[in-house]
Amino acid sequence: MTDKKQNLETNTVFCLNCQEITAIVADEGYRCADCGEQLCVECGCTESESCAGGCDWAEPGLCTECENERRK
Ligand SMILES: [Zn+2]
Ligand SMILES: [Zn+2]
Numbered sequence: 001m002t003d004k005k006q007n008l009e010t011n012t013v014f015c016l017n018c019q020e021i022t023a024i025v026a027d028e029g030y031r032c033a034d035c036g037e038q039l040c041v042e043c044g045c046t047e048s049e050s051c052a053g054g055c056d057w058a059e060p061g062l063c064t065e066c067e068n069e070r071r072k
């Protein structure tokens with residue numbers, strides 16, 4: 001049986017630091033359940049593994065690279 005109430009869209013992300021799909025921990029901002037680093041829920045970049053060219057936090061769980069994409 002599958003629970004239709006469960007939201008599968010934002011529960012996991014490919015963490016660039018762990019190089020695998022991990023669970024997202026949402027408490028104070030968004031963190032990887034494996035490495036514990038803050039990550040972007042859109043692209044999976046973390047504090048130590050940022051996007052190519054570098055990025056910063058636009059808001060918790062969203063890096064500046066992904067924010068730029070949204071603004072187009
Ligand atoms: Zn990780
Ligand atoms: Zn991002």
Ligand SMILES: [Zn+2]
Nearest residue numbers: 045051055063
């Ligand atoms: Zn990024």
